Amino acid sequence: MIVAIVDGYTDEPAGLGVPPYLGIYPRYAYGAIKKAQKGARIFYITIDDLRATFVGERGIATKNKTPNFSKTQKILEKAGLIVYIGGLHTPGKYLSAVPSQVEEIAKFIKNYKAEKVLGGPAFMGSAHMGGTKVTSKELRMAHSVFDYVVYGDLEAFLFDYLTNPRDADPLRFRSYTELRDYAVLGAEVVRQFPGYPNKVIVEIETQRGCPKAMGIGGCSFCTEPVRYRTVEDREVEDVVVEVKALYDLGVRHFRVGRQSCIFSYRSTPNGRVPIPNPEAVERLFRGIRSVTPDVKTLHVDNANPAVIANYPEESTTIAKTLIKYGTPGNVVAFGLESADPKVAKLNNLNATAEETYEAVKILNEIGGRRGPNGMPWLLPGINIIFGLPGETKKSYEATFQFLKRLLDDGLMVRRINIRQVVVFPGTPLWNMRNKVKTEKHKRLIHHYKYKIRHEIDLPMLKRVVPTGTILREVLAEVHENGLTFGRQLGSYPLIVGVPKKMELGRFYDILIVDHGFRSITGIPIPVNVNTENPKILEMLPAIGKKTVPKILYHRPFSSEDDFFKVVGEEKRKLLRGLITS
Ligand code: SF4
Known part of the structure; x- marks a missing residue:
């Protein structure tokens, strides 16, 4: 066959x-x-x-x-x-x-x-x-x-x-x-994946269904509890044996992302907010690391901020586990959706703005320091949905003010994902489909998206990856308008634009030199001062427009000493490790 x-x-x-x-x-x-x-x-x-x-x-x-x-x-x-x-x-x-x-x-x-x-x-x-x-x-x-x-x-x-x-x-x-054998036998298909072996990240499943939905019903828009009426957690051993099969085939990038809340893995049901089980999460990640000694990426995806805010001690232990066994640049996506309590109630959302704030704070305290790949170890992401039933102008403003509070309080959020609601048949939202506001609030939605992108995203990006940060192993993926766009492999990786055409499919270390609203600009390092184009040279720290003509006039340089004689000895410290000749 x-x-x-x-x-x-x-x-x-x-x-x-x-x-x-x-x-x-x-x-x-x-x-x-x-x-x-x-x-x-x-x-x-x-x-x-x-x-x-x-x-x-x-x-x-x-x-x-x-x-x-x-x-x-x-x-x-x-x-x-x-x-x-x-x-x-x-x-x-x-x-x-x-x-x-x-x-x-x-x-x-x-x-x-x-x-x-x-x-x-x-x-x-x-x-x-x-x-x-x-x-x-x-x-x-x-x-x-x-x-x-x-x-x-x-x-x-x-x-x-x-x-x-x-x-x-x-x-x-x-x-x-029943899945046990399928998952292990199925690992082999990765050999046929276009990015195999080093440009593939595999999604790993630990749970299906939503623990929060089991307690109080699903969020109005969500298809997860519609598809899976109960919650089932996968055995640690089953996950580990599948990961091992993939690792043995050469896979080095993993995201344990197929679950509604990683902090609720093997949790105890408890109405709206399940009681987390740090011991089970520790066993899971310890097991995964025991079979993936040279893993390059081990990330996660979603978490319910209400769990973290209501069980800070257990959740702190879980966050530390994710850092201990995982890799930097990890992101836990929080589904706040709306900071307006009325909208939250009508749509049966999972967490309040206050709970989400607390959860962001906890993750920042534990995961905010920078790891060797240039990214903070573990940061929250925030999911926002616009157009939900019950929204008024005040709802958009409340969500904006919530995000502004995070920014003003010096907290870091890796990314703010703003979606407009989609109505799927079978979800509770289907019965409220006439109250969906995406059409009616088109201008408001556009306005607040713009406001968040300009007033929150940009300063937040500058905080998360300041100019001068070096992002390691960025995969060049596409060319567009003379630029190359790439990203690290991982959960919600930042998109980096490089102002030149680079060979695609290769990994580069990138020095961050500027920020856009949702992406950043960088240059590949080390920069060869004898061959690199003026645009890139200009973006090096302490070089700028004035020094570039000097470099172009004097090159080729026979050594770094030769180069610094021309551009000034005082620049040596700032350019350490960034140039070659
Ligand atoms: S959005 Fe998240 S918390 Fe809400 S029902 Fe879906 S999986 Fe559960």
Whole structure:
């Protein structure tokens, strides 16, 4: 049997699978197929491979181009089964990958004879931008193209389909016990990931469902408790054995990000705010580090600030564990969504502004110092959603004032993510969809976004990565308008723009020289003073416009001493380690 797994990429409230991230779905699917049919030949291809094949370029598909015969096309022709994975529930901005949707994949695969399966969160629809209502159109189209639309767990369905097709149930969920083998066997698919081995970060699952939702119900907009009605925590041993399999294959970047709250791992249910379990988190990360001695990235993702604020002692221990076993540049994303208590109540949000403030403070105290890769060890991120029912002008102002208070009090927040609410069928928000304010408050939303970007983000970025910071191992990913954009591998990495074209796919150490609203400008170091262009030379500390002509006139320099004779001996200290000749 030949199987093609087509990754259209996924982004959900708890889980990411957009390159350089390899998400859980392709890995589990691969493992389930391997377990069911040892001899199956499984090819992992991405939506970008299909775009390149059928459109001749990366980007949005157009019908007008003649398809190229390629390896991808041959795989699809010979495949007995095509498994498409997709779904965007929390759309963001992606640096070098564009997630797909059913409409696009349908054009590419509909004429192939293979049986077709759709898996991942796509069955609930996808939102490619905030401020939209997801309709059943995508689902209707999915049913017309795919033989099976999987509403339960893709891996469970695939295993059943390949071992006992008659009983294969697209609604079936698997347990973590069943997942054990799929997860380990599925690690192997990483070999086919375009960034393998050193430009891939794998998303690791520890929990499904939302502990807060179990206590008082989910947040109005969230799909996590709609998909998973109960909370299940994965065994430490199962996570460790999967991580080991990936590490043994050469993976060095991990994000333990597939959970709604890492501080609630194996917590005790307790109404709105579960009681955290620091011992379990310690066992988890100690176990992971015991099998990943040379890990380069070990980060996490979401946390409920209410847990941290209400259990500061336990949470302090957990934060210290994340630092002890993890790597710097780690970010815990807090879902505040709105600082207006009325909006919070109406939408059943998880934490108050005061709780979020306390949680930010605790993380700053523990994680604020800078690590060897140039970033603070562990910082909070804040998620804001605009357009929720109940919002008034005062709500936007309250959220702005909350963020301003963090700034004025000298606290650090790694990033503020502002989304416009998306209405998914099945969520509590669906019943309030007529009260969604994205259209009505369009101008207000635009105004406050602008205000936050200018008055909060910019000074905050300057605090988090001041000029002169050196960010280590920044991966160059795209060229745009003569610039190169890159980022470190990790959770919510900063986007760095370098004012020249650099070879893509390579890692660079970058000296930060300037700040934008959400990204920073840097130059790769060490700077070769004999060959580097004037624009970059000018950005070196203590050089500037006036000194550059002197450098250009006198080069080549035979040594650093020769260079400092020309630019001035007093600059030597400031440029130590930053130049070469
Ligand atoms: S706390 Fe709210 S947003 Fe977070 S997973 Fe639970 S329901 Fe979703």
